[in-house]
Amino acid sequence: MAAATVKPVRLTGPAALRVGFRFARDPLQATRTAFDTWGPFVILAEGLPFSKRARAVTLGIPLVLTAGAAFNAEILTNPETWRGVSVLPGGPKNSAARRMIAGLPRLTGEQHAYYRKLLSPPLRRTSVEALGAAIAQIADSEAASWPIGENLDLWDAVGRIMQRASVAFLFGGDNEQSRVIIQRAGRMMELKWGPGAFALPINLPFTTYGQIVREAEQLERHILQWAAAKRGHPDDRDLASIIINNPDATGRTPDDAALVAHIASLFALSSEGSQSALTWTLLLLTQHPRVMATLRDELLSKLGGASPSLDRAGELPYLDAVVKESMRILPPIPLQIRVAQRDTTIAGYGLPQRTRIMINTFLTNRMPDVFSDGDVFCPERWLNITPNSFEFPVFSAGPHLCPGYWFGTAAVKIALAAILTRFQVDLRRRARVDYRAQPTLRPRQRMDVRLRRVDDNTRAVTPLAGTIRNLVKLPP
Numbered sequence: 001m002a003a004a005t006v007k008p009v010r011l012t013g014p015a016a017l018r019v020g021f022r023f024a025r026d027p028l029q030a031t032r033t034a035f036d037t038w039g040p041f042v043i044l045a046e047g048l049p050f051s052k053r054a055r056a057v058t059l060g061i062p063l064v065l066t067a068g069a070a071f072n073a074e075i076l077t078n079p080e081t082w083r084g085v086s087v088l089p090g091g092p093k094n095s096a097a098r099r100m101i102a103g104l105p106r107l108t109g110e111q112h113a114y115y116r117k118l119l120s121p122p123l124r125r126t127s128v129e130a131l132g133a134a135i136a137q138i139a140d141s142e143a144a145s146w147p148i149g150e151n152l153d154l155w156d157a158v159g160r161i162m163q164r165a166s167v168a169f170l171f172g173g174d175n176e177q178s179r180v181i182i183q184r185a186g187r188m189m190e191l192k193w194g195p196g197a198f199a200l201p202i203n204l205p206f207t208t209y210g211q212i213v214r215e216a217e218q219l220e221r222h223i224l225q226w227a228a229a230k231r232g233h234p235d236d237r238d239l240a241s242i243i244i245n246n247p248d249a250t251g252r253t254p255d256d257a258a259l260v261a262h263i264a265s266l267f268a269l270s271s272e273g274s275q276s277a278l279t280w281t282l283l284l285l286t287q288h289p290r291v292m293a294t295l296r297d298e299l300l301s302k303l304g305g306a307s308p309s310l311d312r313a314g315e316l317p318y319l320d321a322v323v324k325e326s327m328r329i330l331p332p333i334p335l336q337i338r339v340a341q342r343d344t345t346i347a348g349y350g351l352p353q354r355t356r357i358m359i360n361t362f363l364t365n366r367m368p369d370v371f372s373d374g375d376v377f378c379p380e381r382w383l384n385i386t387p388n389s390f391e392f393p394v395f396s397a398g399p400h401l402c403p404g405y406w407f408g409t410a411a412v413k414i415a416l417a418a419i420l421t422r423f424q425v426d427l428r429r430r431a432r433v434d435y436r437a438q439p440t441l442r443p444r445q446r447m448d449v450r451l452r453r454v455d456d457n458t459r460a461v462t463p464l465a466g467t468i469r470n471l472v473k474l475p476p
């Protein structure tokens with residue numbers, strides 16, 4: 001459907017409020033219901049008086065829900081008008097929290113292009129390909145410490161692999177300082193999107209806003225100390241060293257504020273997407289034993305115990321299909337937000353400056369013209385489809401397309417292979433899995449699994465309860 005032919009449905013007052021409340025509780029279900037009821041272009045205008053995030057609406061500035069490739073293309077190819085927001089929270093003027101949101105996602109034009117080029121060497125395909133065996137070593141050594149037969153919190157365990165891989169290969173080495181920074185950056189994201197985020201922005205020790213302000217000060221201190229040690233030691237495989245030891249887009253030495261902005265957002269974005277992708281892939285596999293068996297057969301027969309690497313990707317089509325299908329059905333970043341920098345139009349409909357618009361990857365990935373039976377986990381579909389990045393915006397699209405695509409997918413595939421060739425993975429009995437969506441799709445509570453040896457075929461599928469079942473149609 002071409003965006004230009006779609007008319008918006010404009011909701012105000014109680015109707016807008018209802019959708020707003022549902023959105024605050026569960027953005028994926030809320031946007032799905034809105035899509036089923038009103039279509040792919042819904043404007044919430046006037047009527048949400050309760051939160052900082054929705055303040056734009058209170059002032060008569062709309063929040064727009066869209067879905068589908070045509071909208072994605074119109075918005076994502078025009079970042080000068082539709083500017084990205086940071087995954088980090090922001091804060092009062094002149095605070096560390098405010099300085100941190102000025103990283104790559106918020107830049108546009110020449111400045112953005114300059115930094116994308118500068119940061120590309122360690123992230124490009126050839127650089128990542130060379131890291132296959134080293135990433136596998138980290139995944140293997142972490143997985144080797146996982147206990148057989150005891151509860152293991154999958155989100156945490158997978159997170160350790162992804163954080164270690166990121167700091168080791170994108171930030172100059174796995175050490176205490178870089179681990180502290182990546183963990184604190186993750187904590188900042190949690191605070192931005194967690195339950196307290198809807199409270200008023202009052203800077204007191206016990207408010208979420210106050211916690212954000214203080215956490216950001218700590219994080220800034222760690223980043224600047226770490227940056228001081230890297231100054232004068234250029235390393236073109238280390239994203240932080242590249243930022244620190246090169247001039248900024250105007251040719252000047254970057255000041256502390258610029259270092260903090262770039263390094264904080266790079267850390268925040270570098271591991272949680274892969275953590276989310278791998279966690280949900282493993283969960284989906286526990287519920288789809290036929291897919292799990294086919295994948296394990298491919299891994300054991302093609303790799304014979306060796307680590308998968310990207311140069312052998314052609315020999316592992318099912319691994320590729322499983323990871324794509326998992327990210328389609330449970331996208332690591334299910335919604336992307338953009339803010340209008342000027343009065344503009346979408347699908348020919350006028351919208352004022354500061355309008356917020358949602359790119360909905362979750363719904364786009366279920367559009368029936370590309371993905372039939374969108375709620376069904378079916379890796380085989382990828383043997384016949386090649387959607388473009390607007391139809392499948394899991395890594396976004398346009399100038400802000402994720403630069404970590406090669407690293408992220410390699411890390412997920414390699415770690416998945418390391419885990420599945422070592423263990424059978426079951427959900428803990430009577431497991432309940434509820435999700436939280438923003439910015440990454442993650443479990444609300446511990447996601448306990450139990451591991452068996454790979455040759456132990458004794459268990460049947462453990463049924464799954466919780467809100468995650470609203471997003472996936474599981475086999476009977």
Ligand code: HEM
Binds near residue numbers: 084105269274
């Ligand atoms: C499976 C893993 C990953 C997924 C699904 C993913 C997804 C995404 C998405 C959807 C965006 C756009 C967000 C928005 O505009 O709201 C994005 C941006 C970004 N990602 Fe990733 N990402 C992954 C891994 C990585 C890794 C490993 C890095 C390494 C540094 C990374 C770095 C970035 C950066 C710097 C941006 C901002 C780009 C810009 O604004 O130009 N990502 N990612």
